Amino acid sequence: MTFPVVGMVGGGQLARMTHEAGIPLGIRFKLLSDTPQDSAAQVVNDVVIGDYRDLDTLRAFAQGCDVITFDHEHVPTEHLRALEADGIAVRPGPDALVHAQDKGVMRAKLSEIGVPCPRHRIVRDPADVAAFAAEGVPGGAAEPGDGFPVVLKTVRGGYDGKGVWVVHSVEEAAAPFRAGVPVLAEEKVDFARELAANVVRSPHGQAVAYPVVESIQTGGVCDTVIAPAPDLPEELSARAQQMALRIAQELGVIGHLAVELFETRDGRVLVNELAMRPHNSGHWTQDGAVTSQFANHVRAVLDLPLGDPRPRARWTVMCNVLGGDYPDMYQAYLHCMARDPQLKIHMYGKDVKPGRKVGHVNTYGDDLADVRERARHAADYLRGTITE
Amino acid sequence: MTFPVVGMVGGGQLARMTHEAGIPLGIRFKLLSDTPQDSAAQVVNDVVIGDYRDLDTLRAFAQGCDVITFDHEHVPTEHLRALEADGIAVRPGPDALVHAQDKGVMRAKLSEIGVPCPRHRIVRDPADVAAFAAEGVPGGAAEPGDGFPVVLKTVRGGYDGKGVWVVHSVEEAAAPFRAGVPVLAEEKVDFARELAANVVRSPHGQAVAYPVVESIQTGGVCDTVIAPAPDLPEELSARAQQMALRIAQELGVIGHLAVELFETRDGRVLVNELAMRPHNSGHWTQDGAVTSQFANHVRAVLDLPLGDPRPRARWTVMCNVLGGDYPDMYQAYLHCMARDPQLKIHMYGKDVKPGRKVGHVNTYGDDLADVRERARHAADYLRGTITE
Numbered sequence: 001m002t003f004p005v006v007g008m009v010g011g012g013q014l015a016r017m018t019h020e021a022g023i024p025l026g027i028r029f030k031l032l033s034d035t036p037q038d039s040a041a042q043v044v045n046d047v048v049i050g051d052y053r054d055l056d057t058l059r060a061f062a063q064g065c066d067v068i069t070f071d072h073e074h075v076p077t078e079h080l081r082a083l084e085a086d087g088i089a090v091r092p093g094p095d096a097l098v099h100a101q102d103k104g105v106m107r108a109k110l111s112e113i114g115v116p117c118p119r120h121r122i123v124r125d126p127a128d129v130a131a132f133a134a135e136g137v138p139g140g141a142a143e144p145g146d147g148f149p150v151v152l153k154t155v156r157g158g159y160d161g162k163g164v165w166v167v168h169s170v171e172e173a174a175a176p177f178r179a180g181v182p183v184l185a186e187e188k189v190d191f192a193r194e195l196a197a198n199v200v201r202s203p204h205g206q207a208v209a210y211p212v213v214e215s216i217q218t219g220g221v222c223d224t225v226i227a228p229a230p231d232l233p234e235e236l237s238a239r240a241q242q243m244a245l246r247i248a249q250e251l252g253v254i255g256h257l258a259v260e261l262f263e264t265r266d267g268r269v270l271v272n273e274l275a276m277r278p279h280n281s282g283h284w285t286q287d288g289a290v291t292s293q294f295a296n297h298v299r300a301v302l303d304l305p306l307g308d309p310r311p312r313a314r315w316t317v318m319c320n321v322l323g324g325d326y327p328d329m330y331q332a333y334l335h336c337m338a339r340d341p342q343l344k345i346h347m348y349g350k351d352v353k354p355g356r357k358v359g360h361v362n363t364y365g366d367d368l369a370d371v372r373e374r375a376r377h378a379a380d381y382l383r384g385t386i387t388e
Numbered sequence: 389m390t391f392p393v394v395g396m397v398g399g400g401q402l403a404r405m406t407h408e409a410g411i412p413l414g415i416r417f418k419l420l421s422d423t424p425q426d427s428a429a430q431v432v433n434d435v436v437i438g439d440y441r442d443l444d445t446l447r448a449f450a451q452g453c454d455v456i457t458f459d460h461e462h463v464p465t466e467h468l469r470a471l472e473a474d475g476i477a478v479r480p481g482p483d484a485l486v487h488a489q490d491k492g493v494m495r496a497k498l499s500e501i502g503v504p505c506p507r508h509r510i511v512r513d514p515a516d517v518a519a520f521a522a523e524g525v526p527g528g529a530a531e532p533g534d535g536f537p538v539v540l541k542t543v544r545g546g547y548d549g550k551g552v553w554v555v556h557s558v559e560e561a562a563a564p565f566r567a568g569v570p571v572l573a574e575e576k577v578d579f580a581r582e583l584a585a586n587v588v589r590s591p592h593g594q595a596v597a598y599p600v601v602e603s604i605q606t607g608g609v610c611d612t613v614i615a616p617a618p619d620l621p622e623e624l625s626a627r628a629q630q631m632a633l634r635i636a637q638e639l640g641v642i643g644h645l646a647v648e649l650f651e652t653r654d655g656r657v658l659v660n661e662l663a664m665r666p667h668n669s670g671h672w673t674q675d676g677a678v679t680s681q682f683a684n685h686v687r688a689v690l691d692l693p694l695g696d697p698r699p700r701a702r703w704t705v706m707c708n709v710l711g712g713d714y715p716d717m718y719q720a721y722l723h724c725m726a727r728d729p730q731l732k733i734h735m736y737g738k739d740v741k742p743g744r745k746v747g748h749v750n751t752y753g754d755d756l757a758d759v760r761e762r763a764r765h766a767a768d769y770l771r772g773t774i775t776e
Contacts, residue, residue: 002716003735016411023431024674025407026721026735026747046430275730286412289601290730305726312700328390333414336691342678347391348416 005030007062009052010071011038013348013357014278014294017286018071019044021294027302034060039348040071056077062088069255069301071279073100074157091203091254091301092276099251100276102268103184104155106315113250115243116270118262119187123152126173132185138224152176164220195229196281197244198258200296200306207248208296208309209241210289215260215281223281223358224375225318227288227311228366233267240269247274256297258282280320280360285309287344287362288316312377313364315371319379321354321359326384334359336378337368343378390549392690393418395450398459399426400683401736401745402666403672406459409434409682415690420449427736443467457643457689458665461488462545479591479642480664481691487639488664491572501638503631504651504658508577510693511540514561520573526549533557538575538776540564552608556591564757572693577658579650583617585632586646590695594685595636596697597629598677601668603648609745610668612763613706614636615676628657633753635662644685646670668708670747675732675750676704703751703759707767709747711740714772724749724766728763731766 008015011033019029019040033041034047041047050057052075059082062068067089080094092100099106107120119136123129133147134140145168154163154176166188167173176183194215201207202287214229215222229237244259257277259356260272282293289298291307299306326332329352336343340363347359359382363375380386397404399421407417408426410721420436438445440463446458447470450456455477467649468482480488487494495508505526511517518588521535522528529535533556542564554576555561564571580605589595602617603610618624632647639662646667648660670681679687679695687694714720717740724731728751736748747770751762768774 002718003737004718019410019431020411022735024732026733026737028430028737041433042416043407043433045433047433048403075569167536239673299725303569304722306729307725308729330390330392335691337687337695341694342411345414346412347412349416 003027004066006298006301007032007065007066008040008071009058009068009075010043011035011040011047012071013039013350015071016043016348017038017283017346018069018278018294018297021286021292022298025295025298025304027298030061031063032057039350042349045058055078055082058083059086062086065237067091067301069135069297069308070097073097073276089301093252093254095162096252097252097276100274102155103153106274107184107186108156108329109180109251110247110271113246115199116268117269118151118189118272120184122155123183123185125131125177126170129167129185130170137171137185142368149188151188153184153186154179155180155182155184160163162220165203189262190265192265192271193229194265194272195232195240195261195269196258196262196279197240197261198256198282198293199244199248200243200256200293200299200300200309201248202306203254203303205249206306207245208291208306209245210285210293210309211280211311212240212331213281213284221320221322223320223354225281225284226372227284227316227318227379232263234284236263236267236269236344243271245264247271255300256282256293260314280357283360284316284318284347284362286346288313288364300302315360315368317368317371317375318362319375320357321347321361321379323354323356323358323384324382325354327352329358329382332382332384336381339379339381340374344352345378391415392454393452394686394689395420395453396428396432396455396459397446397449397456397463399423399435399457399736400426401427403459404490404736405427405429405485405671405734406457406666406682406685407507409680410686413683413686413692415686418449418453419468420445427738430737430740441467442758445476450474451627455689457481457685458485459656461485463666465489468660476625477689481640481642484640484642485664488662490543491541491661492570494662495572495574497639498635498659501634503635504656506539506577506658506660508520508572509658510543511573513559513565513573515722517555517573518558533594537576539576541572541574543569543570543572550608576654577660579648580653581617581651582660583620583628583649583651583657584613584646584667585649585668586636586681587629587632587636587646588688588697589633589641589683590688590694591642592693593637595693596635597675598632598681598697599670599699600625600628601672609708609710609743610707612760613669613672614756614760615672615704615706620651624651624655624657629658631659634695635659643688644670644681651717666731668703668745671734671748672704672706672735672750675700676752702754704750704752705756705759705763706750707763708745709767709770710751710768711742711746712744712770712772715740720770727769728762728766731762733766743747 005028030046031044210226213227218223258275284293346361361378393416419432494721599616601615605614646663673680
C-alpha cells in the first residue's frame with residue numbers, strides 16, 4: 001500500500017506522541033533525532049541520528065519523506081527555505097513558521113492584521129526599555145522607573161520561561177542584551193488567566209478548532225490545562241477560536257497551531273505566544289477529544305481530511321509530570337495506576353531531572369473538582385512532592 | 389528511569405497495536421518478527437528478525453526483556469517451558485497457553501472444571517466421526533449419516549476458519565485426517581449468535597472484565613463486533629463474564645483472555661474458542677473503553693495495576709477492513725475520513741490481498757443503527773465493495 005511517509009524533525013515527546021497517533025493511521029514515520037536515547041527515538045523504527053542545524057543532514061533526511069514536519073521551532077528558517085526550493089513539502093512552511101520562531105516577526109504580523117496583542121516593540125538597550133516603559137504610563141512618566149515592570153524576550157530561542165525576563169528597573173534590563181540578539185519589550189499584562197485557542201489547518205484550507213482551554217503556568221512552565229476553560233463566556237470563547245482560525249489562515253499555517261492567550265480582567269483576549277506544532281496545551285485531546293491534536297497534525301500535514309475536534313467528556317484536565325528528587329518513578333507510577341484505574345498516564349521515556357517535563361496525566365469526567373484533584377494528585381505523587 | 393522492557397514475539401497487527409498502547413505507558417518494547425516488513429516491525433524501534441520456532445533465537449531475544457508475551461499462539465510449548473526454566477517471565481506461561489494452542493487440551497480442561505462446551509471428543513478416523521455423530525442423536529442413530537453435520541478441527545494451528553471443517557457425511561470426514569494430526573470432533577451448535585467475554589488477569593490475581601460483545605462472523609472470519617452485545621439479558625452477561633474470569637483463574641492466564649462463546653437459542657452460553665492475547669473481538673476497546681485491551685495486556689504482563697475496562701460510549705462498533713481488489717486503499721481512506729470526521733481508522737501497514745485483514749474501523753455513539761451503518765460503510769468502502 002502506498003501510504004505516505006512523514007518525516008519528523010526532532011526527537012522529543014511531541015514527536016513520540018505524533019508517532020503514536022500515526023500508527024493507527026497507517027502512516028510511516030521517519031525521525032531525525034539528536035541521539036538514539038531521545039524520547040521519540042526509543043519508539044520509532046526509522047530513526048536518523050543527526051543535527052537539524054545542518055542543511056546537508058536535513059536534505060539527506062528528507063529523501064524518502066513525503067512531507068517534513070517538526071517537533072520544535074529551532075530549524076533555521078533559511079534551511080527550510082532551501083528544502084522548499086528542493087521541492088520538499090515542508091509543513092508548516094518557513095513563511096508561516098518564522099512567526100513561531102521570531103517573536104518580533106510574530107508581533108509585527110499580528111499587529112498588521114489587527115490581532116490584539118500586548119503593547120510591544122523591539123528595544124535597543126536598557127535606556128530604550130525605560131523609554132518603552134514610560135510610553136505605557138497614561139499622561140507620561142513622571143519619574144525614572146515609572147511604567148515598569150516590563151517583559152523582555154529574546155526574539156528567538158526561548159521556551160518554557162527561558163529567554164524571558166520580567167524587569168522592574170532599567171538596571172535589571174541589562175541582562176537580556178548580553179547575548180547580543182534582538183530583544184522585544186512587552187507590557188506586563190495584568191491578566192485574569194491564560195487561555196489557549198488551538199486549531200489545525202490543512203493545505204486545502206480545511207480547519208478545525210478545539211475548545212478553548214485554561215492553561216495554568218507555574219514558574220513559566222505549563223502545569224495544568226482545563227478543557228474547556230471553566231466559566232468562559234461563549235462569546236469570548238468564539239472570539240478566541242475565530243482569532244486562532246484567522247491567524248492560521250493569514251499566516252498560512254499548516255498543522256497544529258497553539259495560540260496562547262491572556263484573558264484580561266476587562267474581558268479582552270490578547271495573544272501571548274504562537275506554536276506551530278502539537279503543544280502542551282493540547283495534550284488533553286489524547287483522552288478528551290474525538291481526534292487528538294497529534295492525529296490531526298498528521299492528517300493536516302498530509303492534507304488528509306481533519307478529524308472531529310469535539311470533546312468526549314464534560315471536563316478533561318491535564319497535569320504535567322515534572323521530575324523531582326527521585327530518579328525512578330516506577331513505584332510511584334504503579335501506585336497511581338492502583339489508586340485511579342481511570343487515570344491516563346503518558347510517560348516520555350526521559351531521564352528524570354528536577355523540573356524537567358517527563359510525562360503528563362489526563363483525567364476526565366463530569367465533576368471538575370474531582371477531575372482536577374485526580375490529575376493533580378497523580379502529578380504530585382509521580383514527582384514525589386506528596387507520598388499519599 | 390528503570391521502566392521495564394516487554395518482549396513481544398510475533399510482528400502482526402496485535403503486536404503493532406500493543407506497542408502503540410505501550411508508548412504512553414513509557415514501556416520499552418522489543419519485537420521478534422519474521423521480517424522487517426511485518427506490521428509491527430514497521431513501527432517498533434528495537435526489532436529482532438528471527439524465527440520464533442527456534443529456541444536459540446528465542447533465548448537470545450529474551451535477553452534484556454523483563455517479560456515475554458505473544459502476538460500469536462504458535463510458539464512451541466516446549467520452547468516456552470525451556471524459557472521458563474531459564475528464569476524468564478513468560479506471560480501467559482506455557483501451562484496456560486497450551487489451552488489456546490491445543491483445542492483437545494482446552495476442551496478436556498474446560499470439561500473438567502465444569503464450563504459448558506459443545507459436545508466433543510478426539511476422533512481417530514472417519515468411522516469414528518460417524519460414531520461421534522450417532523452419539524448425538526437422541527435414542528441413537530437409525531441410519532448412516534444421522535447426527536451429521538459435525539464440526540472437525542485440527543487440535544493445533546487453526547485460525548480464522550482455517551483448520552476447521554463442517555462435514556455432512558462420513559465421506560466428507562476424510563479431509564481433516566490427511567495432515568496426520570489429532571482431530572477434535574464437536575457438535576455443530578445451533579447458536580443464536582456469537583458472543584465474546586474478554587477479561588484481563590495479572591500475576592497478583594487482579595482481573596477486569598470488559599462488557600460482553602456480539603461478534604458477527606462471515607466465512608469464519610470476524611466481520612463486526614458490537615459492544616455491548618445488544619439485547620443481552622443482564623443475567624446472561626454476568627454469567628458469561630464470570631465464566632471468563634473463572635477460566636482465566638483456573639487456567640492461570642496472564643494478560644488478555646478472549647472467550648468466544650455461542651449463545652444458544654435456549655439461553656445458554658457455550659465456549660467456542662479461547663485466545664490468550666489481545667483479540668479481534670476487543671479492538672473496539674481502543675476507542676470505546678476507558679482502557680484498551682492492548683494497554684491492559686501490557687499492564688497485566690508487567691503485573692501493573694489494571695485499567696478501567698468500562699465503555700466510554702453507549703455503543704461502539706468495530707468492523708474489520710478486508711483487502712479487496714484494489715491494492716491501494718489510500719484514496720478510499722481519504723474519502724472515509726472526509727465522510728465521517730468521527731471515524732476511527734486503524735490500519736496495519738499490510739499489503740492488500742483479497743480477504744486479508746488489513747485494518748479495522750471503530751465508531752461510537754448513542755444510536756446503534758447509525759453507529760453500525762458508519763462502521764459498515766467505511767469497511768465496505770475501504771474494501772472497494774461499495775463506491776459511494
